[in-house]
Amino acid sequence: MFLSMNRRELxxxxxxxxxxxxxxxxxxxxxxxxxxxxxxxxYFPIVLSSILACLGVAIVFSARQTNSDTGVGHVSVRxxxxxxxxxxxxxxxxxxxxxxxxxxxxxLIACFARREAKIVNALITSVGVAVFCTLVFSYGIKLxxxxxxxxxx
Amino acid sequence: MELFSNxxxxxxxxxxxxxxxxxxxxxxxxxxxxxxxxxxxxxxxxMLLPITYGLPPTTALIVLAGIYYGSQYGGSTTAILLNLPGxxxxxxxxxxxxxxxxxxxxxxxxxxxxxxxFFAGSVSTLLIAIVALPLTAxxxxxxxxxxxxxxxxxxxxxITLASGSxxxxxxxxxxxxxxxxxxxxxxxxxxRFTFGxxxxxxxxxxxAVAVGLFGVGEILRNLESNVSGRAxxxxxxxxxxxxxxxxxxxxxxxxxGTMVGSFLGILPGGGAILSSFVAYNLEKQVSRxxxxxxxxxxxxxxAPEAANNAGAQTxxxxxxxxGIPSNVIMxxxxxxxxxxxISPGPNVVTEYPDLFWxxxxxxxxxxxxxxxxxxxxxxxxxxxxxxxxxVLFPAIVCFCCIGVFSVNNSTFGLFIVIIFxxxxxxxxxxxxxxxxxxxxxVLGPMLEEHLRRALLLSEGDYSVFVMQPISAALLxxxxxxxxxxxxxxxxxxxxxxxxxxx
Numbered sequence: 320m321f322l323s324m325n326r327r328e329l330x331x332x333x334x335x336x337x338x339x340x341x342x343x344x345x346x347x348x349x350x351x352x353x354x355x356x357x358x359x360x361x362y363f364p365i366v367l368s369s370i371l372a373c374l375g376v377a378i379v380f381s382a383r384q385t386n387s388d389t390g391v392g393h394v395s396v397r398x399x400x401x402x403x404x405x406x407x408x409x410x411x412x413x414x415x416x417x418x419x420x421x422x423x424x425x426x427l428i429a430c431f432a433r434r435e436a437k438i439v440n441a442l443i444t445s446v447g448v449a450v451f452c453t454l455v456f457s458y459g460i461k462l463x464x465x466x467x468x469x470x471x472x
Numbered sequence: 473m474e475l476f477s478n479x480x481x482x483x484x485x486x487x488x489x490x491x492x493x494x495x496x497x498x499x500x501x502x503x504x505x506x507x508x509x510x511x512x513x514x515x516x517x518x519m520l521l522p523i524t525y526g527l528p529p530t531t532a533l534i535v536l537a538g539i540y541y542g543s544q545y546g547g548s549t550t551a552i553l554l555n556l557p558g559x560x561x562x563x564x565x566x567x568x569x570x571x572x573x574x575x576x577x578x579x580x581x582x583x584x585x586x587x588x589x590f591f592a593g594s595v596s597t598l599l600i601a602i603v604a605l606p607l608t609a610x611x612x613x614x615x616x617x618x619x620x621x622x623x624x625x626x627x628x629x630x631i632t633l634a635s636g637s638x639x640x641x642x643x644x645x646x647x648x649x650x651x652x653x654x655x656x657x658x659x660x661x662x663x664r665f666t667f668g669x670x671x672x673x674x675x676x677x678x679x680a681v682a683v684g685l686f687g688v689g690e691i692l693r694n695l696e697s698n699v700s701g702r703a704x705x706x707x708x709x710x711x712x713x714x715x716x717x718x719x720x721x722x723x724x725x726x727x728x729g730t731m732v733g734s735f736l737g738i739l740p741g742g743g744a745i746l747s748s749f750v751a752y753n754l755e756k757q758v759s760r761x762x763x764x765x766x767x768x769x770x771x772x773x774x775a776p777e778a779a780n781n782a783g784a785q786t787x788x789x790x791x792x793x794x795g796i797p798s799n800v801i802m803x804x805x806x807x808x809x810x811x812x813x814i815s816p817g818p819n820v821v822t823e824y825p826d827l828f829w830x831x832x833x834x835x836x837x838x839x840x841x842x843x844x845x846x847x848x849x850x851x852x853x854x855x856x857x858x859x860x861x862x863v864l865f866p867a868i869v870c871f872c873c874i875g876v877f878s879v880n881n882s883t884f885g886l887f888i889v890i891i892f893x894x895x896x897x898x899x900x901x902x903x904x905x906x907x908x909x910x911x912x913x914v915l916g917p918m919l920e921e922h923l924r925r926a927l928l929l930s931e932g933d934y935s936v937f938v939m940q941p942i943s944a945a946l947l948x949x950x951x952x953x954x955x956x957x958x959x960x961x962x963x964x965x966x967x968x969x970x971x972x973x974x
């Protein structure tokens with residue numbers, strides 16, 4: 320039965336089912352439910368997550384009626400790994416490295432999300448973005464972030 | 473008449489130098505991102521929300537609004553010259569606009585787009601001024617049951633924004649509602665879904681979620697196919713002035729487009745995109761020159777352009793007068809207002825008249841600025857298109873990071889961005905629409921608050937929602953909407969309408 324289902328719909332349905340069950344259990348074990356005239360913090364979440372789980376089941380069933388197996392289109396695994404890495408690098412480095420260096424490194428990492436990125440172009444782009452951001456955000460808008468790395472001072 | 477004194481308040485507010493300056497910045501920025509493919513008003517507004525925090529509330533809204541309707545102008549430029557809609561709402565303009573460019577008539581096409589947009593912008597500004605007050609008066613009588621039902625209508629109608637299956641859209645709404653529950657509970661102060669982290673006590677930061685879903689998600693989608701550069705043949709713009717015949721031909725389409733856009737913009741779920749598609753189809757049926765449509769009929773440019781501008785502006789009405797966002801961008805505006813400490817709702821008109829009327833008047837001023845900006849400066853906008861995406865997207869990533877950081881001066885939000893960027897991308901690949909999720913996320917806390925309060929006051933009696941007339945009527949509307957949107961005929965129409973978007 321599962322093999323003839325539309326995989327995309329099936330995955331979506333299972334996701335919602337899982338999320339619904341997950342949230343329901345999380346709410347049940349951590350939050351008081353209360354009564355209708357005095358709803359506790361857990362009331363609405365449990366109701367909603369139950370509805371979500373039901374919708375998930377409904378979507379799984381609808382996957383049987385949707386024709387054929389539609390794919391999900393092209394996915395760039397490279398981009399999925401590199402962009403979060405770039406954002407994570409920004410988050411970790413900003414305090415210590417200051418605006419200019421952090422933006423430079425984050426932009427540099429981001430450039431490589433494209434397979435055809437070339438090192439020279441990436442370096443130039445990153446410097447450009449770093450300069451622009453430093454001018455606009457540190458000097459223009461005056462964000463409270465040091466421009467140069469903390470350990471240089 | 474009250475209208476004139478209110479417009480007077482608005483003028484006084486909108487003509488302040490700061491507001492004029494920021495209006496200009498907003499519309500210019502809007503035009504730029506409208507021209508650039510790969511970044512839209514949604515992501516830009518999400519990125520700039522934190523920066524507007526330091527501005528006075530009126531100015532903040534003026535800038536963000538300027539970006540929204542400015543992007544409609546910018547999108548039509550690329551639609552006509554390059555067959556590339558910079559904005560999804562301009563997708564229809566490509567049909568006849570590009571054909572006109574190929575025939576050497578790019579100039580009149582651009583002029584028609586600009587003029588009809590300006591007409592639509594002026595009319596819809598007036599409409600907002602007229603309609604907003606009576607609507608607010610009705611809403612003043614709302615109690616918690618009515619608010620709850622109104623929010624339900626708003627959420628259900630967001631399904632019309634989605635082109636996919638109704639079930640998945642409903643699931644996304646509910647998911648958005650649940651996710652918004654994270655944080656400290658309003659009544660008891662107990663932390664919910666916070667992983668024990670103190671930074672989560674205020675709830676998930678809206679900006680981080682929005683930037684993750686739309687900014688990062690959009691970038692991931694653009695990077696899917698390794699398209700290094702588009703072969704761009706830029707048409708000569710040539711003479712800008714349309715002939716007298718052209719001008720005569722665009723009058724009625726502009727009027728019809730404005731009417732369509734104004735009406736559809738107010739409906740929850742409406743806005744620029746739907747308006748432009750419907751206006752084009754209507755014009756095609758009604759116009760004397762319908763045979764020319766598809767080969768370069770100037771009416772095919774004027775009507776959708778008028779509609780998308782009118783739709784963009786009138787979509788402010790439900791948000792400003794009732795506190796119900798009719799589309800995702802309005803949800804952003806509400807986010808901005810909430811950040812400034814203003815609760816959107818019917819009391820905004822009476823408590824903050826200079827904000828309300830100042831915003832409305834500045835929309836008209838913004839339209840005037842745009843018509844001056846767009847037509848003579850076409851050359852600059854088109855040269856922006858030569859920036860390769862490979863240079864653009866690292867910059868966008870960094871803007872997103874800086875923007876989210878600046879909300880709380882903390883890098884915690886960036887992890888939210890990553891998580892929601894990945895989840896959002898995952899869900900979009902599964903063809904689950906993001907708009908219902910965002911609406912659920914923004915409206916969730918209010919929905920719960922009114923539900924709990926209504927039940928508290930009625931001592932657990934659920935019938936309060938159907939016994940009070942306005943609330944009952946609204947719930948019936950929601951039910952009808954749900955049925956209508958699930959009907960197969962309507963499903964086909966929705967898929968038709970949205971098929972050009974990608």
